[in-house]
Amino acid sequence: MSCNILRLTWHDFQIGVDRLHRSLKDIPNTGIYGAPRGGLPLAVTLSHYLETPLLLEPQDGCIWVDDIIETGKTVDSLTCTPAAKCTWVTKKPRGDVLSAYVVFDNPWIVFPWEDPIQAQQDMADYYASRE
Numbered sequence: 001m002s003c004n005i006l007r008l009t010w011h012d013f014q015i016g017v018d019r020l021h022r023s024l025k026d027i028p029n030t031g032i033y034g035a036p037r038g039g040l041p042l043a044v045t046l047s048h049y050l051e052t053p054l055l056l057e058p059q060d061g062c063i064w065v066d067d068i069i070e071t072g073k074t075v076d077s078l079t080c081t082p083a084a085k086c087t088w089v090t091k092k093p094r095g096d097v098l099s100a101y102v103v104f105d106n107p108w109i110v111f112p113w114e115d116p117i118q119a120q121q122d123m124a125d126y127y128a129s130r131e
Helices: 010-024 039-050 116-129
Strands: 005-007 032-034 063-069 084-090 098-102 108-110
Touching: 005 116, 010 039, 010 084, 010 098, 032 039, 039 063, 108 116
Parallel strands: 005 108, 032 063, 063 084, 084 098
Antiparallel strands: none
16 A cells, blocks of 8 residues: 655644644643653643643643544543643544644654654555555
8 A cells, every 4th residue: 555655844843832832821731741652752842832741641630642643542542531632643633632733645644753764664564564
């Protein structure tokens, strides 16, 4: 299966952080939790912007973040009640999750913190495992 590749930049990340910050700044919270691994860059950055602690575990009242929603399985597996849920990118828009960007046509996303050569191999491995 072939797929188009969308390579996001640090500038794109900054725009997304600004969008999410504006939406989250007035929401009372206990801290920010980033889903491992992809949610951590966003969680750390928003923690600074919102001047709220970075959490090691999700907890009730936290702001839960991830880099992307592809299927919704990660966000649906939450065992806490967060104050807000957000992602930088979503392929599956949801009313209960704030997203800075919605992408269509199901591209393979390469985030700025990823090695683009390894990302191409990851994509090939992912689609090969589904054949």
